[in-house]
Amino acid sequence: MSRYEIRGAVQGDEEALLALARELNTVNLPNDRPHIQRLLADNQKSFAGDVPQNRRKYVFILWDRETGRAAGTSMIISQLGRRGAPYIYFDVQKEEKYAASVDKHFHHELLRIGFSYDGPTEIGGLVVAPDYRKAPERLGLLISYVRFLFIATHRRLFRDELLAELLPPLEPDGTSHLWEAVGRRFTDMSYAEADLLSSENKDFIRDLFPRDPIYVTLISPDARAVIGQVGAQTKGVEKMLRRVGFKYVNRVDPFDGGPHFTAATDEVTLVKATRTCTLGDPLPERALGARYLVARDVDGPPFFHAVDAHAVVEASPPDETPVLHLDSSAVNSLGLKAGDRVHCLPLH
Numbered sequence: 001m002s003r004y005e006i007r008g009a010v011q012g013d014e015e016a017l018l019a020l021a022r023e024l025n026t027v028n029l030p031n032d033r034p035h036i037q038r039l040l041a042d043n044q045k046s047f048a049g050d051v052p053q054n055r056r057k058y059v060f061i062l063w064d065r066e067t068g069r070a071a072g073t074s075m076i077i078s079q080l081g082r083r084g085a086p087y088i089y090f091d092v093q094k095e096e097k098y099a100a101s102v103d104k105h106f107h108h109e110l111l112r113i114g115f116s117y118d119g120p121t122e123i124g125g126l127v128v129a130p131d132y133r134k135a136p137e138r139l140g141l142l143i144s145y146v147r148f149l150f151i152a153t154h155r156r157l158f159r160d161e162l163l164a165e166l167l168p169p170l171e172p173d174g175t176s177h178l179w180e181a182v183g184r185r186f187t188d189m190s191y192a193e194a195d196l197l198s199s200e201n202k203d204f205i206r207d208l209f210p211r212d213p214i215y216v217t218l219i220s221p222d223a224r225a226v227i228g229q230v231g232a233q234t235k236g237v238e239k240m241l242r243r244v245g246f247k248y249v250n251r252v253d254p255f256d257g258g259p260h261f262t263a264a265t266d267e268v269t270l271v272k273a274t275r276t277c278t279l280g281d282p283l284p285e286r287a288l289g290a291r292y293l294v295a296r297d298v299d300g301p302p303f304f305h306a307v308d309a310h311a312v313v314e315a316s317p318p319d320e321t322p323v324l325h326l327d328s329s330a331v332n333s334l335g336l337k338a339g340d341r342v343h344c345l346p347l348h
Contacts (some may be wrong), residue, residue: 018069081119181223
């Protein structure tokens with residue numbers, strides 16, 4: 001049986017999620033027990049279809065069966081930006097100034113706050129525990145890719161645009177230079193206070209931040225230097241996103257200046273590569289199948305299971321469901337039988 005599985009998070013995962021949240025305390029996965037409790041409740045309602053489609057949050061756990069620990073997590077927010085809870089960002093704009101009388105010419109960068117009430121699907125909450133990051137199974141890839149497999153196989157639940165917000169360079173103590181230069185001056189809150197509050201309520205950003213553009217020239221050099229930059233801890237994520245079709249869209253987080261990457265959902269290579277198949281006979285023991293992320297939907301918690309496995313997908317006409325031959329270990333791990341409906345995504 002496979003050592004690792006990915007599944008939908010369940011109520012009993014509270015301590016495991018809190019342990020992961022301590023590794024990367026972010027707005028999607030803050031180190032805050034009440035928030036984690038609400039997130040798990042929302043997650044179960046989302047998988048069960050008990051909340052409106054635009055309010056769903058799906059949380060995935062990468063579970064180490066050998067140690068009984070959570071090795072990582074990731075998340076999908078079905079729609080970031082709706083009535084009552086807008087998607088808020090800074091557009092990074094350019095402005096050119098010239099005065100002929102003194103022959104002075106400047107290129108200025110501006111930050112202009114923006115709001116969307118009909119926003120994209122967000123992929124986020126990606127955390128891998130430090131002692132699992134160098135595992136040969138490339139666990140970060142698995143827990144990241146599972147979101148695209150789920151979106152592809154439940155396409156009607158998600159928007160036509162995907163968004164990923166990346167962390168910028170932060171100080172070792174978590175200080176954000178952009179927040180100190182801008183956000184604190186307009187909210188009288190620390191970065192940690194505002195970040196936690198924004199996970200539940202963004203009204204204060206809309207009400208307190210300036211509507212007029214902010215000239216970057218007027219803020220500190222340290223703050224200017226982080227706008228749209230990717231921090232060292234998320235360089236690998238940026239590389240993966242660019243490889244599968246995302247690009248930076250001159251838009252940043254209003255708290256810390258982290259860049260926003262977007263892609264058309266149906267153009268993401270991982271979405272296009274995902275297939276839904278019928279399970280055929282097991283793969284012969286010594287057959288050299290390709291590496292896939294293989295998943296199935298289940299009724300009731302945890303609602304979704306996936307494992308890393310070797311498999312072969314039979315070529316089939318476009319109008320027929322392909323047949324998947326899967327190694328017996330993965331068949332057992334997922335509790336499958338011949339004829340079952342399974343999803344698969346090639347791993348490269």
